[in-house]
Amino acid sequence: xxxLIEFFSFEYPNIKYVVFGTILLxxxxxxxxxxxxxxxxxxxxxxxxxxxxxxxxxxxxxxxSKDPFLLIIGAFVSGWISIVVMDxxxxxxxxxxxxxxxxxxxxxxxxxxxxxxxxxHSGNASQSGLDTFLFGKAAALIGVDxxxxxxxxxxxxxxxxxxxxxxxxxxxxxxxxxxxxxxIRRLEIILTSVTVLAVVTGIQAVGVVLMAAMLITPAAAAxxxxxxxxxxxxIASVFGAFSGISGAFISYSTPSMPTxxxxxxxxxxxxxxxxxxAPGKGIVINQWRRFKIQRQLLEENLLxxxxxxxxxxxxxxxxxxxxxxxxxxxxxxxxxxxxxxKLNANGYVEKVGNAWRLSKEGHDKGKRITxxxxxxxxxxxxxxxxxxxxxxxxxxxxxxxxxxxxxxxLEQLLNYPTADPHDSTIPSRN
Amino acid sequence: MIGDAISHSVLPGIVxxxxxxxxxxxxxxxxxxxxLGVLTTFxxxxxxxxxxxxxxxxxxxxxxWLFALGVILVTYYAGNAHIDQxxxxxGEIAYVPIDLMYDDAGNAIGPKAVIVLSVVLxxxxxxxxxxxKELFITTFDxxxxxxxxxxxxxxHYLLMGLVSLTTVASFESVGAILVVALLIAPASAAYxxxxxxxxxxxxxxxxxxxxxxxxxxxxxxxxxxxxxxMVTISGVIFGICYLxxxxxx
Amino acid sequence: MIHHVENPALEIHxxxxxxxxxxxxxxxxxxxxxxxxxxxxxxxxxxxxxxIKSIMDLIPLNSGYVKIFDKELDEIRKKIxxxxxxxxxxxxxxxxxxxxxxxxxxxxxxxxxxxxxxDRDAALSALEMVGMEKYAKRQIAQLSGGQQQRVFLARxxxxxxxxxxxxxxxxxxxxxxxxxxxxxxxxxSEEGKTIIAVHHDLQSVETYFNWVxxxxxxxxxxxxxxxxxxxxxxxxxxxxxxxxxxEVGELVKERGFHAREKQ
Numbered sequence: 001x002x003x004l005i006e007f008f009s010f011e012y013p014n015i016k017y018v019v020f021g022t023i024l025l026x027x028x029x030x031x032x033x034x035x036x037x038x039x040x041x042x043x044x045x046x047x048x049x050x051x052x053x054x055x056x057x058x059x060x061x062x063x064x065s066k067d068p069f070l071l072i073i074g075a076f077v078s079g080w081i082s083i084v085v086m087d088x089x090x091x092x093x094x095x096x097x098x099x100x101x102x103x104x105x106x107x108x109x110x111x112x113x114x115x116x117x118x119x120x121h122s123g124n125a126s127q128s129g130l131d132t133f134l135f136g137k138a139a140a141l142i143g144v145d146x147x148x149x150x151x152x153x154x155x156x157x158x159x160x161x162x163x164x165x166x167x168x169x170x171x172x173x174x175x176x177x178x179x180x181x182x183x184i185r186r187l188e189i190i191l192t193s194v195t196v197l198a199v200v201t202g203i204q205a206v207g208v209v210l211m212a213a214m215l216i217t218p219a220a221a222a223x224x225x226x227x228x229x230x231x232x233x234x235i236a237s238v239f240g241a242f243s244g245i246s247g248a249f250i251s252y253s254t255p256s257m258p259t260x261x262x263x264x265x266x267x268x269x270x271x272x273x274x275x276x277x278a279p280g281k282g283i284v285i286n287q288w289r290r291f292k293i294q295r296q297l298l299e300e301n302l303l304x305x306x307x308x309x310x311x312x313x314x315x316x317x318x319x320x321x322x323x324x325x326x327x328x329x330x331x332x333x334x335x336x337x338x339x340x341x342k343l344n345a346n347g348y349v350e351k352v353g354n355a356w357r358l359s360k361e362g363h364d365k366g367k368r369i370t371x372x373x374x375x376x377x378x379x380x381x382x383x384x385x386x387x388x389x390x391x392x393x394x395x396x397x398x399x400x401x402x403x404x405x406x407x408x409x410l411e412q413l414l415n416y417p418t419a420d421p422h423d424s425t426i427p428s429r430n
Numbered sequence: 431m432i433g434d435a436i437s438h439s440v441l442p443g444i445v446x447x448x449x450x451x452x453x454x455x456x457x458x459x460x461x462x463x464x465x466l467g468v469l470t471t472f473x474x475x476x477x478x479x480x481x482x483x484x485x486x487x488x489x490x491x492x493x494x495w496l497f498a499l500g501v502i503l504v505t506y507y508a509g510n511a512h513i514d515q516x517x518x519x520x521g522e523i524a525y526v527p528i529d530l531m532y533d534d535a536g537n538a539i540g541p542k543a544v545i546v547l548s549v550v551l552x553x554x555x556x557x558x559x560x561x562x563k564e565l566f567i568t569t570f571d572x573x574x575x576x577x578x579x580x581x582x583x584x585x586h587y588l589l590m591g592l593v594s595l596t597t598v599a600s601f602e603s604v605g606a607i608l609v610v611a612l613l614i615a616p617a618s619a620a621y622x623x624x625x626x627x628x629x630x631x632x633x634x635x636x637x638x639x640x641x642x643x644x645x646x647x648x649x650x651x652x653x654x655x656x657x658x659x660m661v662t663i664s665g666v667i668f669g670i671c672y673l674x675x676x677x678x679x
Numbered sequence: 680m681i682h683h684v685e686n687p688a689l690e691i692h693x694x695x696x697x698x699x700x701x702x703x704x705x706x707x708x709x710x711x712x713x714x715x716x717x718x719x720x721x722x723x724x725x726x727x728x729x730x731i732k733s734i735m736d737l738i739p740l741n742s743g744y745v746k747i748f749d750k751e752l753d754e755i756r757k758k759i760x761x762x763x764x765x766x767x768x769x770x771x772x773x774x775x776x777x778x779x780x781x782x783x784x785x786x787x788x789x790x791x792x793x794x795x796x797x798d799r800d801a802a803l804s805a806l807e808m809v810g811m812e813k814y815a816k817r818q819i820a821q822l823s824g825g826q827q828q829r830v831f832l833a834r835x836x837x838x839x840x841x842x843x844x845x846x847x848x849x850x851x852x853x854x855x856x857x858x859x860x861x862x863x864x865x866x867x868s869e870e871g872k873t874i875i876a877v878h879h880d881l882q883s884v885e886t887y888f889n890w891v892x893x894x895x896x897x898x899x900x901x902x903x904x905x906x907x908x909x910x911x912x913x914x915x916x917x918x919x920x921x922x923x924x925x926e927v928g929e930l931v932k933e934r935g936f937h938a939r940e941k942q
Contacts, residue, residue, distance in 0.1 A: 042486040046434075050607065092676050094771040094820075095618055102434050103618055103668065106611030110661025113608065118654035209438060209607075210501075213494030220487040258505050261498040268495035275481045283480050293934065383921055384897040385681060386706040390693050393742060394706055401930045409923060560791060567782050571768045577735045577761035578786035578838070579753070625818035627773045 003253045015252060021146050022244035022263065024153040025205050026214065030222075030240030031160050032198040033215030034233050035191060037223065039171045042216040044083065047105040048199045049211035051082030053112025057119060068148040072200055079196040082108050109208070149201045156194045156201075160233075167191055168229055205244075206260030213264040214240070221271035224278035243267040298331075298339045300369050300400055303348060305329045306358050307366030316363050319355035371427045373399040374420035375410050381421045382414065388421035432471065432590065433613055435493035437597045437606040439470040441500025449507060460598050467594035470496065471587075543603050550599040554592055558631070565589065566627065604657035615664035616641065619671040637667050680912070681709055682902030686749075688713040688842055688873040689734070694743035696726070696733045701932035702741070703729050704894075705924065709901040711875065711890060716868040718878040718887060718904075721894035722917050727877045728764065730894065731844050735761050747842060757786055760835035762845040765827050770819055776830055777802055777815045783837035798837075805836040810859055825856030832860060843867070845876040861887055884908055896924055 029045075036042050052075035059074025060066065082104045089100040160167065166187050169177040178184050195215075202214045222235035247263030276284045305328050310316035322336060331339070340356060343349045348362030358366065376398045380391040402410070411417075411429075420426055440463035447462025470492055477488040558565065564585055568575045572582035593613070600609045616637035620630045645660030652659070687710035696704040704726040711717055719727045732738050734745050736752050747755050760783070783805070784798040806812045809829040814822070822830065828848060835843055843864075849857050864874050868889075875892075878884065884891060884904065891908050893899040893916040900907040900916075 037484075037487055040484055040486055042484075042490045046490065089672065092679075093622055093672065095621065099614055099618055102610055102614045105434065106607055107615055107661055107665035107668070109607050110611050110658045110665065112658070113605075114649070114652065114654045114658030114662050116655075117658060118652045121653040209497055210494055212490050213498065216487050216490035217494065220483060220491050223483075223487075224481075256505060258501065261501040261505070264494055264498035265502060268491065268498065271491055271495075275477060275483065281482065286480075379923070380706065383924070384705055385899070386708065386897070390706060390708060393693070394695065397931070398927060401927060401934060403930070406923065406926065406930075413923065563782075563785055563788070563794070566774070566778070567785055570772050570774060570779070571763065571782070573732075573735075573737055573763045573767055574761060574782065574834075575785075576737055577756075577759070577763075579756045580785065621773065625773045625820055626775065627778070630773050 004249070015248070017146050018259075019245060019248045021149060022205055022248050022259065023241045024150050025202050026218075026240035026244035026263065027237045028153040028156040028198045029202045029211075029214035030218035030236040031233055032156060032195050033217075033219040034222065034229065034236050035160075035167055035171050036195060036215060037219035038229065042219075043101055043212070044195065045199055045215035046212035047082055047086060047101055047108075048079040048196050049203055049208050050105045050112075051108035052076075052079045052200055052203065053208065054078050054108055054115055055081075057112060057115035060119065061115070068145050072148065072152065075200040075203075076193075076196055078108065079200060080192070083192055083196070145204070149204055152197050152201045156198050159190065159194050163187065163190060164230075172229075206263055210260055210264045213267060217264070217267040217271045218243075221267070221274040224274040224281045239267060239270050243270070295339075295342070297400055298335055299343055299346075299348070300365070301329065301396075302331070302336075302339045302343060303358075303362055303366035304369040304373070304399075305366075306349065306356075306362065307370050310358065310363070310366075311370075317358055319352050319357050321355045325356075367427045369399050371429070372402050372407060374424060374426045375407070375414065375417070376402070377420050377422070378414055378417055378426070379410060391421065432474065432489065433593050433597060434607075434610045435474065435489045436467045436470050436590075436594050437609055439493040439496035439500075440464075440466045440594075440598060441497055441606070442466060442503055445500055445503040445507070449503075460595075463598040464594060466496065467591075467598070471590060546599050547603070550595055554596065557588075557592060561585075561588075604660070608657045608661045611661040611664060612638065612641070615661070615668050619664075619668040622668075622671045622675045637664065641667060680900045680902055680907055681898060682906065683710045684712040686713065687711055688715065688748060689875065690746040690749070691730075691734070692743050692746075694730075694733065694745065695741040696729055696738060697741050697931075698729070698738075699932065702928045703896065704733070705897045707743070707894075707898045709892065709898060711873065711892075711901075713873055714868060714871045715873055715875075715890040716864060716888050717873075717875045717890035717892060718884055719875065719892045719894060720878055720881065720884060720916070721899075725895045725916075727894055728846050730892075731761075731846050731875070731877060735759075735844060757838075758841040760838045760840040760843050762831050762835050762843065762848060764846045765824065765831065765850065767846075770822070770827060772819065774819050775815070776806070776811065776817050776819060776822070779819055779830055780805055780815075780833045780837060783834040786838060801837045801839075802833070805833040806830075808836055808863060809833045823853070825852040828852045828856060828860065832863065836863075840872070842873040843875065845874070847877045847879065850879065881913070896921065896928075 033042075033045065036044050055074035055076070055078025056071050057074075058078070059070050062074075063070050086100050086104040089095050089103065090097050095103075166177075166182060169182065170184055170187050170191070174184060177187075199211055199215070203211050206214055218236035218239040219232065221239055222232045225235050226232050243263045243266040246266040247259045250262045251257045251259040274282065276282050279285055302325065305325055306320065307316065309320055309324065309328055310318065322340065325331065325340075326333075326336060340349065343362065344351055344356075347359055348365060349356045349358055373395045376395040377388070377391040380386045380394060381388050386394075418426055443462035443464070443466030444459045445462075447458045451458045473492045474485070474488045477483045477492065478485050481488075483491075564575075564580055567580060568582040568585040575582045575585075596613070597606070597609050600612070604612065616634040617630070619637050620633035624630050624633055641660050641664040645663045646656055648654075648663060649656040649659035689709075689711040691707055691709050694704060694707040695702055707730065719730060721727050729738065733740055734747075734752075736745075745752065747759060752759070777799070780802040781794055781798055784794065784801060788794070788798070803812060803815060806815055809832050811826065811829050811833060814826065814830075819827070819830065832845075832848065835845075845864075848860055852860070864876070864887075868874055876888075878887070885908060888904055890902070891904045892901045893907065893912055895916050900912045
């Protein structure tokens with residue numbers, strides 16, 4: 001706790017700068033990442049982050065200095081070239097996109113490694129530190145470097161803000177954008193440029209390999225919480241910023257811990273949590289929904305069975321023993337006990353000694369399900385020409401789905417029928 | 431791109447295998463890496479199928495997450511592990527002759543990497559030789575293959591298994607990213623200039639050999655990484671094949 | 680109208696199929712006589728290809744079963760051939776015409792066995808049947824659409840099956856190829872083979888097929904061409920969707936129901 005307070009009091013200016021820098025970098029990558037995500041080109045970030053290496057080496061070789069602005073220019077140029085190469089390969093040959101992606105990524109990186117080892121072995125004293133580009137070192141974000149990267153991160157954010165509408169359109173529906181006369185090509189170039197810039201700056205914090213995560217992971221996580229791009233950008237930025245702070249804090253409190261990988265770790269945990277638990281789309285939530293549907297099916301099937309037993313005896317409110325329900329329709333013992341307990345709790349049936357009796361609500365609900373079942377059977381035989389002895393199973397599912405609105409239309413379409421294909425009476429509407 | 435993802439995400443497997451066994455014995459590393467390779471493929475499919483996450487993002491999230499975990503483990507145990515991320519990223523083939531393998535009597539049989547890779551090569555050649563027609567039909571027309579009773583998904587997973595095996599066996603020498611280049615570049619170059627699968631297999635092997643030899647000389651000249659130089663040459667070969675096909679049009 | 684026959688070549692019982700949880704074929708129930716030359720027709724998105732694919736077990740069924748010559752698919756695979764849509768494969772694949780046609784022999788070969796001269800001869804004679812013997816060595820990337828379709832048909836012929844399933848064999852082919860293919864199919868049918876093809880062109884239905892399956896999310900009609908290829912059934916097949924049915928389908932998907940309740 002003390003460390004936490006110490007950390008957030010920003011007593012040491014260095015911490016302040018590092019935190020500030022990582023947050024800016026994370027946000028700009030997250031924002032740009034949302035666009036590559038909706039264009040289904042998430043791995044472009046991965047390619048660019050690997051491809052900047054030869055550019056960095058060449059600009060170092062040419063200038064002999066580690067001036068961050070010069071290195072960034074080199075990185076920017078070779079990142080751009082990798083995208084052009086990738087496009088040229090997919091456009092001019094039969095090679096597919098994923099092979100072209102892997103090819104550009106790995107070959108550029110190979111050239112970069114060759115150049116980098118050449119520089120290291122050539123005994124140039126000032127080369128040390130070039131490899132922070134490879135593995136990233138957020139703690140090195142101080143002085144001129146911090147200034148350079150912050151400026152670029154701000155530029156990225158401003159450009160995205162200004163061109164938000166246009167970027168949204170060319171990412172989502174380029175055909176339409178073209179039809180309404182947007183200068184697609186120029187916009188694409190601007191979007192690609194900010195992507196490359198975001199990658200170039202982000203590498204400094206997390207390194208070549210993990211850079212892809214800074215782009216993809218916040219966007220993928222945010223996608224699970226919203227369907228709207230504007231909200232997605234904000235959520236992704238928040239996730240990015242949070243991971244930046246956490247990464248910086250973890251490496252502050254345990255100095256042996258690397259900032260970049262922890263940032264990615266935090267992001268990934270957020271993403272995994274979103275994949276499983278986000279409302280609406282999460283995997284667990286979907287399972288839960290399925291479970292609830294199963295329970296709904298069980299309850300409605302039980303009520304239907306009660307209703308049908310009542311129908312055959314002409315007495316809907318008689319007491320029925322658990323056994324007789326099992327005889328009328330197959331339920332497992334577990335289903336029977338669980339389902340009946342639930343129905344009892346909801347007031348659809350009441351327990352009378354060892355037997356059960358429908359309540360008014362239970363009767364109405366059972367009646368409606370039976371009615372929908374028979375209406376759908378009739379629809380299938382009339383409109384789908386399915387033989388009467390084949391319609392039962394299908395109706396067993398659909399009876400649980402039909403809404404009151406569809407029910408009225410079905411009734412009207414069938415001309416308010418009174419009997420189903422098996423000559424059972426279709427109960428009237430309540 | 432799955433090959434790329436696997437080559438990165440096996441890192442925690444290697445580290446965990448090392449921490450459990452306490453040595454850099456190849457067999458354990460390959461088992462650890464292999465398990466992580468399978469886990470990666472599974473997770474990518476899982477997020478895609480169950481979570482409805484688009485494939486590219488599913489790949490990206492999965493492999494970066496596992497790689498970050500690997501790097502954290504490596505740094506945490508940096509004191510006692512002789513693996514560093516440098517080596518995993520770009521390997522060092524120059525050390526291969528130093529790491530010898532000994533028989534029971536303690537005599538050197540030869541460099542370990544050479545022996546491991548030879549075994550892998552034989553396995554792959556045998557596999558392709560024996561099951562050429564199954565691989566052929568399931569890659570060309572999976573629906574037809576399924577219809578006549580040859581399961582395309584089974585062969586897909588076997589093929590992916592071979593990719594993982596090659597990756598894991600090679601990256602000690604050339605590193606995780608560059609192994610991807612050696613998987614893709616010679617094959618793509620061959621694919622551009624021939625239209626016959628058997629020729630493509632032969633040509634890509636040939637390009638691989640040329641890249642190794644010329645790459646070695648290039649690295650000698652520049653005093654740089656051998657693996658990097660090999661990849662550079664394979665990129666140049668691809669570039670030539672690309673120009674030839676584009677100019678012919 | 681659904682015409683059922685005794686001892687059918689193909690029997691489909693109460694088949695329901697969904698894509699991404701949404702039912703696209705409802706309760707299809709039909710039989711096809713041995714030796715029929717049968718066309719499946721219906722508007723776009725009616726489930727024609729889906730029907731063929733579900734017969735070949737390429738997509739899972741929600742309910743129902745399929746029997747071919749009264750046997751399960753797995754017992755009889757060697758007697759069945761399937762010609763997928765031409766666009767379903769990558770024609771840039773590095774392979775020759777002969778390579779592709781010989782794939783038809785793989786099912787008989789089994790694991791570990793290599794192709795022999797007999798397989799090659801079978802492939803060559805199949806190529807001759809489709810008029811492509813001169814192209815055996817040609818790379819598949821260099822073929823026209825019609826030639827690609829002939830190669831696919833030749834591949835099926837080398838299997839020497841009893842029943843053929845063809846997915847849009849006439850889509851995007853030239854007139855000469857279409858004529859050649861239908862002639863081959865008619866000859867096969869005369870030899871007693873059963874042929875089932877997805878078809879688009881209503882003009883040629885009567886001259887090509889002696890049995891017709893009419894689909895639009897559900898089976899509208901199945902029977903001899905002369906009996907079911909009538910204005911009344913055509914109107915029912917092509918004259919608009921059953922909106923209620925599609926809406927219920929959407930609801931099933933939205934609420935995450937399985938199209939069939941697990942009993």
